[in-house]
Amino acid sequence: MIAFPLRRATNIHWQALKIDKAARALLNDQKPCILWFTGLSGAGKSTFADLVEQRLHELGRRTILLDGDNVRHGLNRDLGFSEEDRVENIRRVAEVAKLMVEAGLIVLVSFISPFRSERRMARDLVDADEFVEIYVDTPIEICERRDPKGLYKLARSGKLPNLTGLGSSYEPPEFPEIVIDGGLKAPEVLAEQILRFLEEKIGLEKVSTGET
Amino acid sequence: MIAFPLRRATNIHWQALKIDKAARALLNDQKPCILWFTGLSGAGKSTFADLVEQRLHELGRRTILLDGDNVRHGLNRDLGFSEEDRVENIRRVAEVAKLMVEAGLIVLVSFISPFRSERRMARDLVDADEFVEIYVDTPIEICERRDPKGLYKLARSGKLPNLTGLGSSYEPPEFPEIVIDGGLKAPEVLAEQILRFLEEKIGLEKVSTGET
Numbered sequence: 159m160i161a162f163p164l165r166r167a168t169n170i171h172w173q174a175l176k177i178d179k180a181a182r183a184l185l186n187d188q189k190p191c192i193l194w195f196t197g198l199s200g201a202g203k204s205t206f207a208d209l210v211e212q213r214l215h216e217l218g219r220r221t222i223l224l225d226g227d228n229v230r231h232g233l234n235r236d237l238g239f240s241e242e243d244r245v246e247n248i249r250r251v252a253e254v255a256k257l258m259v260e261a262g263l264i265v266l267v268s269f270i271s272p273f274r275s276e277r278r279m280a281r282d283l284v285d286a287d288e289f290v291e292i293y294v295d296t297p298i299e300i301c302e303r304r305d306p307k308g309l310y311k312l313a314r315s316g317k318l319p320n321l322t323g324l325g326s327s328y329e330p331p332e333f334p335e336i337v338i339d340g341g342l343k344a345p346e347v348l349a350e351q352i353l354r355f356l357e358e359k360i361g362l363e364k365v366s367t368g369e370t
Numbered sequence: 371m372i373a374f375p376l377r378r379a380t381n382i383h384w385q386a387l388k389i390d391k392a393a394r395a396l397l398n399d400q401k402p403c404i405l406w407f408t409g410l411s412g413a414g415k416s417t418f419a420d421l422v423e424q425r426l427h428e429l430g431r432r433t434i435l436l437d438g439d440n441v442r443h444g445l446n447r448d449l450g451f452s453e454e455d456r457v458e459n460i461r462r463v464a465e466v467a468k469l470m471v472e473a474g475l476i477v478l479v480s481f482i483s484p485f486r487s488e489r490r491m492a493r494d495l496v497d498a499d500e501f502v503e504i505y506v507d508t509p510i511e512i513c514e515r516r517d518p519k520g521l522y523k524l525a526r527s528g529k530l531p532n533l534t535g536l537g538s539s540y541e542p543p544e545f546p547e548i549v550i551d552g553g554l555k556a557p558e559v560l561a562e563q564i565l566r567f568l569e570e571k572i573g574l575e576k577v578s579t580g581e582t
Contacts (some may be wrong), residue, residue, distance in 0.1 A: 215389045222473035233465035253445035261434035
């Protein structure tokens with residue numbers, strides 16, 4: 159007897175399993191994680207996050223960068239800068255970062271995130287090896303000299319009472335995975351330091367990137 | 371004269387451009403978009419979304435599925451079911467979906483999303499060709515017979531006054547990209563219909579999938 163297999167839609171093979179984080183990570187050939195940049199305004203967080211993302215992208219990594227620009231103007235546009243709203247701001251960012259880790263991505267988060275408790279909450283949302291806290295430890299004098307958004311000037315003139323580092327406190331990380339002195343060297347050199355750490359931590363070199 | 375190029379960190383080449391949606395889409399070799407499943411409770415939205423994601427994953431597509439389970443218990447866990455909270459629920463999901471489109475992903479969203487205005491808001495957040503509204507149009511009698519979460523039974527007994535379709539209205543899409551009758555055929559057959567539409571709409575077959 160000869161079988162005549164029908165090729166109909168009803169015969170299509172469907173996987174039994176839902177697609178989960180492990181499946182997406184395997185497809186992306188990378189370890190999903192959160193790179194959490196914390197530090198004062200003007201410390202260089204976004205500059206470093208940008209540079210690190212560019213370098214990861216060159217290596218074929220799937221990334222996304224969450225910062226004030228794309229979160230405060232969208233998802234968190236209903237939030238202000240009261241302490242309650244700042245906590246909610248970070249809570250939502252952390253939850254979105256967690257969803258993006260489930261999507262198999264390397265998620266770069268660049269927020270001042272001044273309070274230890276918020277950063278701990280973010281860390282506790284994902285697995286222990288999925289959270290890399292990067293403390294951009296730039297002296298406030300240098301941050302104020304740069305003042306890229308004019309916030310320190312506003313604060314000194316009394317128009318911005320809650321600026322982190324002046325009117326509002328910044329709690330430095332106690333056990334960050336990485337500390338970089340954002341005032342010391344060229345951003346490219348410091349970004350490369352972060353990359354070297356990540357090479358060891360998340361094995362950038364261990365996966366095939368399609369590069370020679 | 372012989373040049374002796376220095377191989378130092380300061381000589382590393384950095385791209386001039388930030389990584390954006392186009393760069394991430396190119397790396398993923400796919401068109402990022404939102405597949406928005408709307409319909410009554412029990413219509414089959416999550417079943418279809420699951421099946422479509424499995425199939426896309428088999429084709430090498432980078433996907434994420436947002437549904438009540440991973441959003442209501444995390445990002446939106448502060449929200450209830452008042453009309454105001456339901457609107458905020460969908461607003462946040464839409465904003466997260468937009469961020470995930472920026473990440474280069476195909477985002478499957480499975481929410482009842484009963485109101486036209488909410489779905490329009492979600493659609494308007496992204497480019498016109500990035501939003502695919504999939505109306506899972508299952509007769510309420512069938513949804514109630516299935517009642518996978520026991521919600522219809524609760525509503526009939528008066529314990530759930532706001533269930534969509536009974537105590538609260540569902541506004542059917544006027545111009546959805548896809549309509550499927552979720553009560554008519556096997557879910558696998560209907561999911562395949564969606565896939566065929568997507569093949570034409572977002573060109574699943576046009577990109578290299580690594581399959582033969």
